[in-house]
Amino acid sequence: MSEKKPPVLEVVKGAKPAEPAKTTKKGSGGGAGKGSANVVRFGEYGIEDGRFVQFKLMRTQGGSDRSEGSFPLCDFTCRIIEEIVADNGLSEANFLRIEGKRADGVPLPPVDVPTKAFFTSQGSWANDYWGTLPFIYPGNAKKDNLRACIQLYSGLDGNIPRKTTYQFIGWKKMESGWQYLHGGGAIDDKGLTDSIQVDLGPGNMSRYCLPAIPETSAAAQAGAEALLLLRICPASPQIGAALLAAVARAPLAEAHGCDFAIWLHGLTGSRKSAVAAIALSFFGKFDARSFPANWSDTDNDAEAKAHQAKDAVFVIDDFKPSVSRAEADKQHARAERLIRNIGNQAGRGRRTSDMRGTTTPFNRSLAIITAEDLPRGQSLLGRLLAQEVKRDCVDNPTLTKLQAAAREGKHAGLMSAYLQWLAPRMDKFKTDLPIVIEQLRNGAIRDGLCTSHPRAPEIFASLVAGLEVFFEFLEDLGAVSSEQSNCLLGECETALKQAFAEQHAYQAEQDETERFLALIRATLAAGNAHISNRLNQGPPETETTRLYALGWRDAGADDEGNKQYRSMGDCLGWYSQTNSNSQDEIWLEPNNAYQTVCKFARDQGDPFLVSASTLWRRMADKGLLLKVEPDDHSGRPRPTVKRMIAGRQLRVLVLSAESIESG
Structure with a gap:
């Protein structure tokens, strides 16, 4: 006859309390390597032999007792280094930067995984970003537990660091004041700072990067040399004046948007691209072979880049609709879409699959377009300042000097100083600049100037207002005297009036x-x-x-x-x-x-x-x-x-x- 078993309640009361889980932190980064006897335990998860495991209580064979065993989830360990909030100026997207190491010591390089992909039930992010290097054991439960394991492991030392990365350049109002974002950080009233993270993506957009603010004497010298841009086309001074005005006006787009573009057109070999590159070199490491965009880009790509290049000159190179009639029609259709995007300061409306409206990119730059032809239609020309660059127009010695200054970073350094000067004044300009432009526009209309199109007086006023601010900066810098500043402004106004007088012919043609x-x-x-x-x-x-x-x-x-x-x-x-x-x-x-x-x-x-x-x-x-x-x-x-x-x-x-x- 078998012995009488004690009541269940007595068994429970007599049981010893379980010891708390021990956390042993050895090593760093992705975890222990191959053959390591170190065990890192956190909750019901841990690391054994350089891989994530899950601990479970198991019934012993042939008995009713339970013992703890470990089950591998994968053949690697990894850690969330930081959570990144990517701000593109329209919306924010969250990414997790993850790096790891396989159990045999093979490193898994850092990757930026969208938060949505990491927390999805499919759990395929590791193979999506690391290919066949990692192995995850099959089963949805394994994937869910692996996700929880990584998150717990990453937070052992405290909350996962969180930072914001900006995917555009231009002015941004921070707690400390206005800062101009660029590829190398930001510029404020104190100078260059690298505490701001800016990621402009691959390609030539990453060239929007400005240097540290030069010494006052060096900046003044760079300012004097930059005025050579007014002499780049002696027979057509309006070209140099328009380009210098674009350089001056672009950083003020935060205060009053630029709803127009400058269209440089001419025969091949007229060096229009080289001239446009000089204006672009004030905003980064650009030349005539490294423009941020060209007309072979897709429509969406060009619009996204124009949105990224906020408060800067943005060049789209080589509009040449002459390969075939079909290709010419496509180019002209693309030009119409882009120019209307610029002129209307609005992108094409889009809807999600469930018919919700989405934010769309629009031009926030001052665009300069190089071309061998003009766009079709009076309406499009009304949104442009068209300038013809003839083959004998560009002065080669002046162009060479300007290109040398661009290579040495003098133009970009001058722009850094200009932005530092603008930073403490941005709030004032946001109030005053629209009023100044309105006054200049009304004056142009009253004097019968810029009558080619109803938009022309506004474009003229916008460029002149930008020059007024820039010459005030040069005067404060010591690059020009007050008298020289007034003379230069008068010279530029005269040249711009000539430029807008020429728009009548373009309008008549269309x-x-x-x-x-x-x-x-x-x-x-x-x-x-x-x-x-x-x-x-x-x-x-x-x-x-x-x-x-x-x-x-x-x-x-x-x-x-x-x-x-x-x-x-x-x-x-x-x-x-x-x-x-x-x-x-x-x-x-x-x-x-x-x-x-x-x-x-x-x-x-x-x-x-x-x-x-x-x-x-x-x-x-x-x-x-x-x-x-x-x-x-x-x-x-x-x-x-x-x-x-x-x-x-x-x-x-x-x-x-x-x-x-x-x-």
């Missing part, structure tokens, strides 16, 4: 109404269409030499010796002779004229994109239509009027014959 008339004339001269007599549909009763311009060609003579003419192509309209006191008219058939012009433009590789109704309204607004009539319903001017043509009443556009025959 004026849709003028282009429509030019294409009509070209279509008639090429023999693709003609203008008929409104009475008999024959050749207009005008001088023989003018018939050619109206789409008629010599067809010899009839039996009686009378000259005959042959019409070419479709009929676009009709010629109407008036009495001697008024000018002759041409009545265009709207649909035929518009369709023919669109086809002719498309065949040239430069499509005509304005709708017919918009085109007619613009022609009426500019006074190109001699006759309009009020709409019966709205009372607004209607561009087409009724006219009797060969016994039929048709609606036509009435233009002067002179505008079609000779322009």
Whole structure:
């Protein structure tokens, strides 16, 4: 007969309390190496033989007692060095910087793992970042326990360090005041500091890095040398003035945004890229072979970089839409997207898969674009200051001196000093600069300057305001005297006025109404269409030499010796002779004229994109239509009027014959 077992309660009361888990910390970094007898214990996890393990109570074989055993989770140890908050100016993303060591001593290099990837139930981050080097034992429970083990182990010495890394440059308001971020840290009113972490990613964006502030005498000398930029194109001083104004204005974008760009265009070999690189060299280690962006970049990449380059000059190099028609259309579409991003200070709206709105990058720089062609459309040109760099325009000795100063870091050093000077004044500029720009803009409008586009006075005022601030800095630095500063500012203003006066020609080239008339004339001269007599549909009763311009060609003579003419192509309209006191008219058939012009433009590789109704309204607004009539319903001017043509009443556009025959 078996012995009577004691009650369960007596067994529990007689049990000895379990000893607390012992934590033995030996070694550092990723943990113990191969063959180490050291054991690190933390909670139900620990390290044995250089690998993470989990401790569990197990029932002994053949009995009811339990003993503790260890189960390996992986073949390595690792530690979260720090938690990184990556701020890109739109949102923040969290990363865990993890490094480790395999049990056989093979190091696992530091990697930045997104927090979301680390805490996901899939638990595949180790192989995602270290490849086949680590091994994790199968099972979801193993992965969950490994994640908890790493987190506990990383916090043995206290909370995991946490820091913020900025992924953009430019002004940022910190607790201590305004600081200008760049690839090497930040600049404040005390000078250069490396306590701020900035990560601009791979590629040439990492070249946005500024040196320590030079001595006052060296900075003054660099300031005097920087003024050579005004002499880089002696025959076109407006180019140098615009570039120096861009350098001065870009760091002030925090106070008042730059919603325009400078477009340097010219034939290949005109050294426009080398000139643009001088302006860019004030913001880092740049030259004509290391621009931060070019036109082969994707749209999203270019927008993201322009957002990163906050309060700095940002160069996009080599707009050259001439490889093929399809490629040219893509380039022009890309240019339109980027320029509108700049002008509107807004990116393209996006939605997540669950239709939530997301923040999108937009340009926060002052962009300089080098190109061999102009963008299409008046609207885009209105957001630009276009400057042509001709092949004989750049002065080589001056360019060489400026390039040498850029290589020696003098330009970047001067910018560091400028930013240090601006830092304690940023709050004041955020209040005053918009007011100054508004006053300068109103003055330009009042004086009839910069009339090429409604945006032009604002762009002019913005550049001049930047120069005023920069020359004030140079004066305080001792690089120029007060009198020299005033003379230089007057010289730059005069040059910029000339630059904006030239914008009229660019606008005229892209004026849709003028282009429509030019294409009509070209279509008639090429023999693709003609203008008929409104009475008999024959050749207009005008001088023989003018018939050619109206789409008629010599067809010899009839039996009686009378000259005959042959019409070419479709009929676009009709010629109407008036009495001697008024000018002759041409009545265009709207649909035929518009369709023919669109086809002719498309065949040239430069499509005509304005709708017919918009085109007619613009022609009426500019006074190109001699006759309009009020709409019966709205009372607004209607561009087409009724006219009797060969016994039929048709609606036509009435233009002067002179505008079609000779322009």
